[in-house]
Amino acid sequence: MPEYAPLELPENPRLAGNITHFARALRRAGLPIGPGRVLNAIEAVTAAGFTEKRDFYWTLHACFVSKPEQRSVFAQIFRLYWRDPRYLEHMMAAMLPAIRGVQEDRSAQAAEKRAAEALLNGAGADVDLPEDEPDGTEIEIDASLTMSNEERLKTLDFEQMSTAEMARAKAMLSRMEMPVDPIASRRTRAANRGRIDPARTLRASMRRGGDLRDLKWKTPKLRYPNLVTLCDISGSMSQYSRVVLHFLHTVSNAKGAGWARVHAFTFGTRLTNITRHLHQRDVDAALRAAGAEAQDWEGGTRIGACLEAFNRDWSRRVLGQGAVVLLITDGLDRGDPQVLERQIERLHLSAKRLIWINPLLRWEEFAPRAQGIAAMLPHVDAFRAGHSVASLEDLAAMITRRDDVGERDRLLGMLPD
Structure with missing residues (x-):
């Protein structure tokens, strides 16, 4: 990947120059923005004008955002870039939650680190924070009770990782194992x-x-049993699904892990079998081929219909005796909950063990209020989180333990009678 010089604000800010500079930051964050879109944005702002920040935001949003998953990155970069001339300090505060006086201690919002990284582009180490804020608040870096970088990375949410952190997390996952005991x-x-x-x-x-x-x-x-994975690739799950598939590639290519075969399916608005792609040795090539075949990536979600397709077309082929099924989804389905309940029950009866991995469990306030979640929960053997390296490590250690139910029983108690 080519190196870029860190971005600098123009000395004599002009609207056209700032919009161009803003578009560069969006492009570095992954949005496909070319010169044509920049010219359209400048013309649109000139033609529409604006009397408040909200009008300016939505004019640029209409010009630069073309997919739902790009909205969070656009929002974060807009907030960081247009807030004031001292945006570098604010971005450093967002990337270092231990800095006191700039903001409250909190986890970075989704896409916030990638947005800041697109603007800073590795210049964080060279940015000197002022010793005192204008209101006299001291900025102190609290280094006490901090974890090692590796331990902190293990507990970090995949959605909050920067590009460099995600690369390190994938390297850690490539060294993980998920062995299984043989079955008599x-x-x-x-x-x-x-x-x-x-x-x-x-x-x-x-x-x-x-x-x-x-x-x-x-x-x-x-x-040895088969491992079958059904992975939700809708918009709300895309980031987690990519990481889980990276881990599955490691499992499917590991020698001596014990699994008879590893089968992988993705679903959003339709079901796609990507098993053959995971057998490629190069993980990037494997995931690129899998993404090309799964045309509904980052689209909608039809869990019930996709499970029905799996039960009808694939369950007898891949669910041999003792098969373990991993269902990776947030359970947010807009379809008929009765259809979903009927299909998840059938899947549960066909599998030796059905484990539901839900990234929403990262929230302490999580409760099974959504209809889809309430319909699925009674028909799984275990309900576990899957939002970090540590949660996937726990999954690898507990996957064949029949007595491990994760958070299932606790959440079942929250369901209405």
Whole structure:
């Protein structure tokens, strides 16, 4: 990735120059903005005019934002860029929550770090914060009781990570393992001890004229279950889904992990099988191919209809005996809750274990108030968070434990009778 010089405010600010500079920051944050859009924005502001900040915001929004997922990045960069000439200090405050006096301690909002990073572009280390604010409030950096960088990164929400932090988190996930214990099957094999094998014992005695001299023994054959993942790629889940698929790529290519096969499906408005792409050795190429095949990425959500398609077309093919199913979704479905409940119940009956991973569990105030969540919750074996590296580590450690239910029982108690 090419290096860019940090952005600087024009010495003699002009509206056209500032809009151009603002568009560069949006482009660095990932919005596809070319010179044509910049010219359209300047002409639109000139033609429409504005009497307050709200009019200016929505005029630029109409020119630069073309997808729902771009709104949060646009909002954060607009807030940081147009607030006042000392925006670098404010951005540093947003990126360092331990700085006192600039803002309250809080977690960064979604896309806030990426927005600040697009403006600072690595210049944070070179920016000198003033010793005193105009109102006399001292800025102090509190280094006490801080965690190591790795431990802090493990607990950081994927949605709040900067580009560099996300790269480090993916590197950590590429080293993680998710082993599984084998399952005793109904088929048996010869052994020196275990259960008596009547058939082999009788055959051996007949070779000796009916003399029952030695007993033959057998023990169950061991086999490994399939891991099947159904991953929600709608707009509210896209960032989490990309990280989970990165982790699944590691699991599917790990040697000796124990899973018979790893199957992956994405769903938004339709169901897509991306299993074959995860077997590519290069993770970037695998996810790029998977994203190209899943045409409904960052679109709407039809969980019930997509689960119905999976149950009808794929469940018998991939849900062998002992299969573990990971359902990654926030459960926010606009469809008929009765259809959703019927399909999640069928999926639960077909799987050995159904684990629901929901990033919304990162909120302490989370409650199963949405109809879709209330319909799905009674039909899962475990309900766990999946918003950070630490939560995925916990999942890898608990995935085959039958007694682990996560937050399911606690949240079931919140449902109305």
